[in-house]
Amino acid sequence: MRILETQSLLWPDEAACEAFARSFAKALCADAEPLNASIELHGQLGAGKTSLVRHLLRALGVEGRIKSPSYAVMESYDLSDSAPQVGEVSHFDFYRFSDPREWEDAGFRDIFAAPGLKLSEWPEKAVGVLPTADLQIWLEVQEDGSRSVRLLAGSAWAVDVLHRLGAKP
Incomplete structure (x- = not known):
């Protein structure tokens, strides 16, 4: 990723x-155009990747139970009513992903080609099949339990999102 x-x-x-x-x-919903973006979440076990996704989905309007896709690999949420710019959110957890044929068999290529937001935990397990991310979020647990977070924008869309968040280069 550049x-x-x-x-x-x-x-x-x-x-x-x-x-x-x-x-x-709020930054994701700021555009009037439908969203088509891929975000990778990196960090060791317990770094807070799934917690971040749960908080984000709640903020986007998801109600009810938000399941971790650890065993199913993917969970989808239709946000057409609560966040129409976002539309469909696909949350992937590639921790147990081991067979690249599963990518084709499960139709993941089509999901990543379609509009919507794709959130991928453990993307390093899907290297070679996962498209280039627009944004990478790296989480690291500090000794005091806090999290250091690095946001890496790899597309003009992601740069705009960082600017909306008040980020400075």
């Missing part, structure tokens, strides 16, 4: 992650 812009943040606690997710949701 990095066009970066931003670093520190989340001292879960509330900071939730506040970021609310701001991020």
Whole structure:
């Protein structure tokens, strides 16, 4: 991925992650155009990838249970009513992904080609089949339990999102 812009943040606690997710949701919904973006979430087990996705989905209007796609590989959410610019959100967890044939068999190529938001945890497990991300979010647990966060924009769309978040190069 060619990095066009970066931003670093520190989340001292879960509330900071939730506040970021609310701001991020607003930034994603700022365009009138339908969204077609891929975001990768990187970090070790327990870094907060799934928590961030849950907070983001709540901020975008998802009600009810938000399941982790750890075993199913993908969970989808239709946000046509609550966030029409976003439309369909596909949340992937590639932690147990091991067979590239599964990519074709499951129709993931079609999902990534279609409009909507694609959120991928453990993208390094799908190297070679996963398209280039617009935005990478790297989470790292610090000794005090806080999270250092790096946002890496790889497309003009992602640069715009970082600017909406108040990010500076």
